[in-house]
Amino acid sequence: MVRSGLAPFSGSNTPEWPRTVNHQPPSIATKGLRQMRVLQAMAAVFVGVVAVVSMLVGSASNANASSCSGPLADSEIRVVLVVDSSDLGGGASATCLVVPAGTTGSQLLARRGSELGTGSPRYGSSGLLCAIDGLPATGCGDRNAGGFEYWAYFNGSSGSWAYGNINPFTRRLSDGDIEGWRYVQGAGNGQDPPPRIGPSRSLFPALAPSLPELPALPAANSVTGSLSGASGAGTPTSTAPSGVDTTVDPITGAAPGASTSATSAVEPVVVADVALASSRSTQSTTGRWVGIAAVFGLIAVMAGGAWVQTRRSR
Amino acid sequence: MGPDAQVTMTAPRLLHPGAWWLWAVALAACALRTTNPVLLCLIIAVAGWVVVSRRADVPWSRSFASFLRLGMIVIVVRVVFQIFFGVRVPGTTLFTIPEVTLPGWAAGVSLGGPVTIESLMAAVYQGLRLAAVLACFGAATSLCSPYRMLRALPTVLYEAGVAVTIAFTFAPQAIVSSRQVREARRLRGRSDRGVRAWTASALPVLEGALDRAVALAASMDSRGYGRRGSSSTAVRRRSIGLVLLGLIAIAVGSYGLLDPGAPAIFRIPALALGAVALLGALIAGGKSTMRTRYRPDPWVAPEWIVSIAGLVAFGSFVIVGRMGSALSPSTNPLEVPAVPFIAVIGLLVGALPAWFAPHPPTLASASGPLVVAA
Structure with a gap:
């Protein structure tokens, strides 16, 4: 069958309804102007937001804290955080921290990063935890042939690791909790392997003054390594890398053998890498601002050009 | 010319x-x-x-x-x-x-x-x-x-004639409709700005846009758009099934292509499957109907x-x-x-x-x- 069924809709760029609606010659120009104002306003708002954010980021502050082996103040709790990044070459470590009551699991993680000087954990825009101590450098919970590669969250307060189907942003810690993170490759459920350091009570220094036995620890990780040494090597900007008398630093500040007794070292190589990466990113910030300024200059030129065009067509 | x-x-x-x-x-x-x-x-x-x-x-x-x-x-x-x-x-x-x-x-x-x-x-x-x-x-x-x-849509999509028409013309029709509603409000001496004007005109605008799109689809249908002609029921069913399969596969494939974290099988393989299915539908349907195009747009x-x-x-x-x-x-x-x-x-x-x-x-x-x- 031969049809030319589309003839009424073809060939013409005029609309099918009366054109009285459209009979407003100046409105194209004013509309264009308004569009450009919208664009300019969006750019201005963005630049303003970026400026405010950069100022806020610049003025981040440090809080005071008590030592993990010393007496606790009111509304303070003592928590052990185990981080196992052995699969990424980072080793496993346990860290005792004194934090305010009501601290969430993610705040604890951030606190650990600032105390050890290994940087803040990296999160994806969805809130998924991507990296601890800068490991892995790229990617976030990616899926490949072996399943998901991600930081699995565990709770060890009961004495054995329980896979945490809990949101670390909302989980409130209580005194004596043991939290664990391990970088795993797995199905993303409770079958995924727990951290290689067992959630023993002996991880708390004051509860076990003598050197404790760590179960299920692979030979690659040194049990007796000193955390303060690693942290001192990795963070030249750290305010108090060692010494009993410091008032600021709770973990590394205590005497070796007491608070760091249950801590296996983060391998110095990895810590050095992290420190390098962070210093690199601060150096290139100026270059990034220049690039952003260039692109917004480009956008301003486009907006100006569009404005001239709409003026001309008026 | x-x-x-x-x-x-x-x-x-x-x-x-x-x-x-x-x-x-x-x-x-x-x-x-x-x-x-x-x-x-x-x-x-x-x-x-x-x-x-x-x-x-x-x-x-x-x-x-x-x-x-x-x-x-x-x-x-x-x-x-x-x-x-x-x-x-x-x-x-x-x-x-x-x-x-x-x-x-x-x-x-x-x-x-x-x-x-x-x-x-x-x-x-x-x-x-x-x-x-x-x-x-x-x-x-x-x-x-x-x-x-x-007009430029591939003929296999004619199967979904009315839906495609409404999907493609609703947004522009809504713009036109909103202009008309605002103009009508102005002519009656009411304000066409502010939240109240918006809430008062939202329903007429949406309704008008849908009416226009449906009317357009109906008029296109009455002019033969989306008709299968004299093809047999079996051929029609086969080509409809192929079109459905192809569209779903292409939807999955484009999702996989846009989401960098999607499994590899949802990317190129799904797109290819969709393309093959649509091509099959085109061949199956094209045997029975022949279409001509009035003054086609050039691609140069x-x-x-x-x-x-x-x-x-x-x-x-x-x-x-x-x-x-x-x-x-x-x-x-x-x-x-x-x-x-x-x-x-x-x-x-x-x-x-x-x-x-x-x-x-x-x-x-x-x-x-x-x-x-x-």
Whole structure:
């Protein structure tokens, strides 16, 4: 069958309804102007937001804290955080921290990063935890042939690791909790392997003054390594890398053998890498601002050009 | 004037709608691959620049501003949702709203709590991404006539005739309808600005737009659009099944292509399966019906330039995505977004249609077959 069924809709760029609606010659120009104002306003708002954010980021502050082996103040709790990044070459470590009551699991993680000087954990825009101590450098919970590669969250307060189907942003810690993170490759459920350091009570220094036995620890990780040494090597900007008398630093500040007794070292190589990466990113910030300024200059030129065009067509 | 005279590089004419849509979809795909606010703003600027340079004087060419406004609403809504229901991302706390403790079975949801600058910036980035996608589709809607787009659709989609017509013409019809409703309000001496005018005109606008789209679909149906002709029931069922399979496979495939984390089988294999199924439907259906096209739109050099410009922009984003994390700047810890040079160059190539696409014919110019046909 031969049809030319589309003839009424073809060939013409005029609309099918009366054109009285459209009979407003100046409105194209004013509309264009308004569009450009919208664009300019969006750019201005963005630049303003970026400026405010950069100022806020610049003025981040440090809080005071008590030592993990010393007496606790009111509304303070003592928590052990185990981080196992052995699969990424980072080793496993346990860290005792004194934090305010009501601290969430993610705040604890951030606190650990600032105390050890290994940087803040990296999160994806969805809130998924991507990296601890800068490991892995790229990617976030990616899926490949072996399943998901991600930081699995565990709770060890009961004495054995329980896979945490809990949101670390909302989980409130209580005194004596043991939290664990391990970088795993797995199905993303409770079958995924727990951290290689067992959630023993002996991880708390004051509860076990003598050197404790760590179960299920692979030979690659040194049990007796000193955390303060690693942290001192990795963070030249750290305010108090060692010494009993410091008032600021709770973990590394205590005497070796007491608070760091249950801590296996983060391998110095990895810590050095992290420190390098962070210093690199601060150096290139100026270059990034220049690039952003260039692109917004480009956008301003486009907006100006569009404005001239709409003026001309008026 | 013969058809050859129309298809020179500079003569005013309407570009093939497929070229504009390809360009716009490529830019939207760029936007979907990134949360870098600098690149997203540049995408919006490029789309706006091309629209201002090459839109025709027709009612739907005003839709770009409406899409921009919609994008700003999206950003605001995204931020508000983040403040009240979002994940409690740690960081620099701006302010705290009262928190409701939810029972254990709702452990993944939070209601209230501290609002950090990190979470707000992540919300702004995501809202801006959606706003950029909306701007790209607004650009396509402004730049080409929905009727010509319908004509250019492949014949296999005729099976879904009415649905396709409504889907493609609803947005431009809504723009036209809203202008008419506002005009009517003005003529009655009522204000056409402010929240009250909006709420009063929202229902008539939506209803009018749907009515127009349905009327258009009905009139096209009465003129034979979407008819299968004298083909047998078995052939018709087979081709409908193939079209369904093909469309679903292509939907899955394009999702896989746009989401870098999707499994590999959902990318090229799914797209290929969809294409093969649609091709099969085309062959199965094409045997029984023959269609002719009245004055078909040409696809010549400017069409190639416009579509390739979009694809180059998309390619630059793919390359930058492979090279590092510049497309998704970290918001926790908050960092200054890097500006990947290759992506900026790619987007500037994507702006080339502002110079290389032909000017649309103006209604004022008396020459040209397009105006005479009106």
